[in-house]
Amino acid sequence: MNIVGLAGEYRKTSKSGMLVNLALDIAASQGSDVIFWDLSEKPLPLVGEEGCWEHPNVKEFQSLISNADAVLMCSPEYHGTMSGVMKNTLDWMYDKHIGGKVVGLMSTLGGVTNANTLNHMRIALRWLHAWPVPEQLAIGHVKEAFDDQGQLVDGDLHDRLESLVHSVIETSKKLSV
Numbered sequence: 683m684n685i686v687g688l689a690g691e692y693r694k695t696s697k698s699g700m701l702v703n704l705a706l707d708i709a710a711s712q713g714s715d716v717i718f719w720d721l722s723e724k725p726l727p728l729v730g731e732e733g734c735w736e737h738p739n740v741k742e743f744q745s746l747i748s749n750a751d752a753v754l755m756c757s758p759e760y761h762g763t764m765s766g767v768m769k770n771t772l773d774w775m776y777d778k779h780i781g782g783k784v785v786g787l788m789s790t791l792g793g794v795t796n797a798n799t800l801n802h803m804r805i806a807l808r809w810l811h812a813w814p815v816p817e818q819l820a821i822g823h824v825k826e827a828f829d830d831q832g833q834l835v836d837g838d839l840h841d842r843l844e845s846l847v848h849s850v851i852e853t854s855k856k857l858s859v
């Protein structure tokens with residue numbers, strides 16, 4: 683199974699990127715082939731900007747999503763919703779790339795945990811005919827959420843991350859029958 687990881691941030695030190703990579707590590711430990719699309723190395727242009735439609739990163743990104751079985755994605759919450767970077771990333775996908783594929787949703791927040799960003803990503807994915815699983819994970823007060831080894835401090839959150847990844851893999855297997 684091929685699983686692609688996406689984070690709605692550019693920085694190498696992004697907490698959203700750390701969370702996606704933790705999720706990908708869990709998927710890899712269960713036998714999946716995983717790849718993280720790192721926007722700091724391969725940025726996607728803004729949809730609509732000059733030259734965007736022929737941008738080589740866009741073609742590579744769309745081909746990667748087309749060849750994936752499932753996607754794990756995390757956005758930081760900005761002003762009560764997903765980041766502009768995550769929205770722009772979703773805007774580069776169409777039904778023909780991600781339609782029918784299973785998605786696992788995560789969000790990170792500087793403040794108190796809520797599900798707004800997760801719900802908003804879920805709505806966008808509905809328009810793309812993708813299948814976000816019911817399990818999801820929002821991590822509030824994210825600055826304190828990781829230890830020095832990049833692991834989640836709260837064991838319950840780690841268990842929920844494992845359940846989310848497990849659900850993505852099992853649901854994807856069921857849909858591909």
Ligand SMILES: Cc1cc2nc3c(=O)[nH]c(=O)nc-3n(C[C@H](O)[C@H](O)[C@H](O)COP(=O)(O)O)c2cc1C
Nearest residue numbers: 691696697698758759760761762790791792793794
């Ligand atoms: C423009 C902006 C808006 C933000 N809005 C919120 C918000 O509405 N709620 C919240 O809990 N945190 C908010 N934050 C904090 C981010 O959610 C937090 O820094 C982020 O989840 C960290 O993940 P990252 O390292 O991947 O960016 C905001 C941060 C920025 C830069």
